[in-house]
Amino acid sequence: EVQLVESGGGLVQPGGSLRLSCAASGFTFSSYWMHWVRQAPGKGLVWVSRINSDGSSTSYADSVKGRFTISRDNAKNTLYLQMNSLRAEDTAVYYCARVRGYSGYDFDYWGQGTLVTVSS
Amino acid sequence: DIQMTQSPSSLSASVGDRVTITCRASQSISSYLNWYQQKPGKVPKLLIYAASSLQSGVPSRFSGSGSGTDFTLTISSLQPEDFATYYCQQSYSTPITFGQGTRLEIK
Numbered sequence: 001e002v003q004l005v006e007s008g009g010g011l012v013q014p015g016g017s018l019r020l021s022c023a024a025s026g027f028t029f030s031s032y033w034m035h036w037v038r039q040a041p042g043k044g045l046v047w048v049s050r051i052n053s054d055g056s057s058t059s060y061a062d063s064v065k066g067r068f069t070i071s072r073d074n075a076k077n078t079l080y081l082q083m084n085s086l087r088a089e090d091t092a093v094y095y096c097a098r099v100r101g102y103s104g105y106d107f108d109y110w111g112q113g114t115l116v117t118v119s120s
Numbered sequence: 121d122i123q124m125t126q127s128p129s130s131l132s133a134s135v136g137d138r139v140t141i142t143c144r145a146s147q148s149i150s151s152y153l154n155w156y157q158q159k160p161g162k163v164p165k166l167l168i169y170a171a172s173s174l175q176s177g178v179p180s181r182f183s184g185s186g187s188g189t190d191f192t193l194t195i196s197s198l199q200p201e202d203f204a205t206y207y208c209q210q211s212y213s214t215p216i217t218f219g220q221g222t223r224l225e226i227k
Contacts, residue, residue, distance in 0.1 A: 035216075037164075044207065044218055044219075044220050044221045045156070045158075045164060045207055045209070045218040045221075046218065047214075047215060047216035047217065047218070050214075050216075059214050059215075061215045062121075062215065095163065095164075100166065100169060100175075104211060105152075105209075105211035105214075105216045106154040106166060106169045106170075106209070106211050107154075107156075107164070107166060108166050108175065110163040110164055110165075111163070112163060113163065
């Protein structure tokens, strides 16, 4: 059974940092592109970032470029999102998501999400 | 960035109704269009990918159509468990973008 379990969320002050983790199991993690998608309270879905299967290629939404870094450790079956210079508008539930067919941008499995709250 | 616009933003319907949700892209995205269902407090669920392909395990009452800029999601006969918010998403180019969502409520 495919499982994605996020952790690392919490309350952080503006300008602070957090690192989110997403532990994957039930599939060959190293074969799949992975993504982060966020959802502010009561709002819609917003794509944040993606990483290819070996970690050599990444892309970001303009709103987080230069502040967030996506990475992965295929030996540990874990995806990360390092978030720096956090702003109030980064407050959201952050989901990790697996692509449906090894690469691409449609997501067949999602984690349960981890809440990041940026507030003083 | 490609803008995705869904209509309507909300919709009231009854069990057994046929429902159609529309999604329009600001430029052609070929068939790179996906649909998700999200229930309150739950994780999004992939329903349709590549505009018209039914994701494994999704009931056949869900169907998708369209190409280019105009797409539709149709639920042929609404069931109680279908009341949720539906999002379209373009996977044609980054940044990936979602529609604003269509909230489907019980009439």
